[in-house]
Amino acid sequence: MDILQKTQGEIETEEASPEEEQQYQQAYGMAMRSLHGGKVAKSTIARVLNAETPAKGIAAAAFVLIRRTEEQMKGIEDSVKIQLAEDLVMEVLSMMVESGRMQESEATDELIEEVVKELYQKYAADADNRGEMDPETIRQDVAAGEAIMNRGEKPQGQNAMSNNEAETRGLMNV
Amino acid sequence: MSGIVKSVKKVFKSVAKVAKKIVKSKVFKVAIFAAAIYFGGAGLSALSNGGTFMSGVSAAGSSLASAGTSLMSGEFVTAGSHLSAGFGGTTVAAQQAATANAAIGASSAVVPGAPSAASLQTASTSGLMQTAPTSVGGVGSGISATPTSMANMGNVGTNLGGTATGSGTLTASQVSGVGNVGNALPTTQTAGAGMTHGQGLMYSAGINAGTQAVGGYLSAKGQQEDEEDERERRRNNINGKYGSEFQYVIPSASTPKV
Numbered sequence: 001m002d003i004l005q006k007t008q009g010e011i012e013t014e015e016a017s018p019e020e021e022q023q024y025q026q027a028y029g030m031a032m033r034s035l036h037g038g039k040v041a042k043s044t045i046a047r048v049l050n051a052e053t054p055a056k057g058i059a060a061a062a063f064v065l066i067r068r069t070e071e072q073m074k075g076i077e078d079s080v081k082i083q084l085a086e087d088l089v090m091e092v093l094s095m096m097v098e099s100g101r102m103q104e105s106e107a108t109d110e111l112i113e114e115v116v117k118e119l120y121q122k123y124a125a126d127a128d129n130r131g132e133m134d135p136e137t138i139r140q141d142v143a144a145g146e147a148i149m150n151r152g153e154k155p156q157g158q159n160a161m162s163n164n165e166a167e168t169r170g171l172m173n174v
Numbered sequence: 175m176s177g178i179v180k181s182v183k184k185v186f187k188s189v190a191k192v193a194k195k196i197v198k199s200k201v202f203k204v205a206i207f208a209a210a211i212y213f214g215g216a217g218l219s220a221l222s223n224g225g226t227f228m229s230g231v232s233a234a235g236s237s238l239a240s241a242g243t244s245l246m247s248g249e250f251v252t253a254g255s256h257l258s259a260g261f262g263g264t265t266v267a268a269q270q271a272a273t274a275n276a277a278i279g280a281s282s283a284v285v286p287g288a289p290s291a292a293s294l295q296t297a298s299t300s301g302l303m304q305t306a307p308t309s310v311g312g313v314g315s316g317i318s319a320t321p322t323s324m325a326n327m328g329n330v331g332t333n334l335g336g337t338a339t340g341s342g343t344l345t346a347s348q349v350s351g352v353g354n355v356g357n358a359l360p361t362t363q364t365a366g367a368g369m370t371h372g373q374g375l376m377y378s379a380g381i382n383a384g385t386q387a388v389g390g391y392l393s394a395k396g397q398q399e400d401e402e403d404e405r406e407r408r409r410n411n412i413n414g415k416y417g418s419e420f421q422y423v424i425p426s427a428s429t430p431k432v
Contacts, residue, residue, distance in 0.1 A: 007204050016184045024186050079181035086202040094196045109201040116205035120213055121235050128228050138214045144179040145211035
C-alpha cells in the first residue's frame with residue numbers, strides 16, 4: 001500500500017464550502033431514505049447477492065441510489081456526488097455484513113477498489129448514453145491527475161511528445 | 175462526472191451515520207481518482223482515434239481485468255506515467271495489450287501471416303522432407319501427412335505425379351513399406367508454379383537424394399532376393415536328387431556297417 005499512502009499524501013485536501021456541505025447533508029438524507037425505506041434495502045441485498053461478483057453488485061446498488069438522488073436533486077455538485085458514492089458503498093457493505101450475507105473481513109481495500117472501478121465505468125456509460133459526457137472536462141480531470149502524479153515530469157521514449165504536440169493537445173495548459 | 179480530481183480533495187464534515195460495522199476505508203477517494211485518470215485517459219484516447227469514449231473505457235476495463243492487477247499495485251502508476259501518450263493514440267490499454275501479446279508469443283492467431291507452431295515443428299523435424307511445400311501442386315498433402323514414417327509413400331508417389339517436387343533422405347527403417355514407390359516416382363521433376371530457381375534446385379537435390387536412397391534400397395532388396403533364390407535353388411536340388419524325405423546323416427563310429 002505504499003502507492004496508496006503516497007497518493008493520499010499527494011492529494012491535498014480542502015474544506016468544502018458551506019453550500020456544498022448543506023447540499024451534501026440533503027443528498028445524504030435523501031439517499032439513505034431511498035435505501036432504507038420500503039423494500040429497497042431488501043432488493044439491494046438481493047441485487048448484490050445475484051450479481052456476477054460482489055463488487056459488481058455493490059457498484060450497481062450504489063449507482064442506482066446515486067442516480068436516483070441526482071434526479072431528485074438537480075444540479076448536485078460533483079464533489080458531493082463523490083462523497084455520497086463513498087458513503088453509499090460503505091452503507092451497502094455494512095448492510096451486507098449486518099444481514100450476515102458477507103463477512104466483515106471480506107470488505108477489503110481491494111474489494112472497495114474493485115467497486116470503484118465498476119462504479120466509474122457504470123457511471124461513465126450512463127453519462128455517455130445520456131449525452132452528458134463532456135470530453136473537455138474529462139481531459140481537464142486527466143491532466144490534473146497527471147500533474148499530481150507526475151509533477152510535470154515529461155515522459156520518455158514512445159510516450160514523449162514534442163512541445164508542439166503537447167501545446168496543440170492542450171497539455172501545456174496544465 | 176466532471177471535476178473528479180478537484181472533488182476528491184473536498185473534505186465534508188462527516189454525517190457520522192454510515193459504516194455501522196465497516197470501518198470506512200481510505201482507499202475510496204484514491205481509487206476514484208485513479209479511475210478517473212485511468213479510464214478517462216483511455217476514453218479520451220479512443221475518442222481521438224475515432225472511437226467512442228466508452229470503447230476506450232471498456233478496453234481499459236478489460237485490459238485491467240485480464241491483467242489481474244490492482245490499480246493500487248501498479249496500474250495507477252502506469253496510468254499516471256503514460257497518460258501524456260494517451261491523447262495521441264497510445265493508450266494505456268493498448269500498451270497493456272501489446273505487453274500481453276508479447277507475453278503470449280507470436281502465435282499465428284495474433285500475428286497474421288506468421289507460421290503456425292505445427293508447421294514450424296514439422297519443418298524442424300522432417301529433415302529434407304520439409305522441402306516439399308504445401309503450396310506446390312498436390313504434393314504437400316501426401317508428404318506432410320507422413321513426414322517421418324513414410325508409411326503412405328505410395329500415396330506420395332501418386333501425388334508426385336505431374337508436379338513432383340521434393341522428397342528426402344530416407345533411412346532404412348523409413349523405407350519399410352514403401353512398396354512400389356520407385357515406380358511411382360516420375361523420371362523428370364518439374365518445379366511447381368511460383369517456385370524460385372533456388373527452391374527448384376533444392377527440390378531437385380531432395381528428389382535426387384530420395385531417388386538414390388530408394389535406388390539403394392531396391393538394390394539391396396534385389397541382392398537379398400538373389401540370395402533367397404540361391405538358397406531355394408539349392409534346396410530344390412537336394413530334394414530332387416534324394417526326395418523330400420531324405421535326411422542327410424553324418425556318419426559316425428557308432429553307425430553299424432551294412
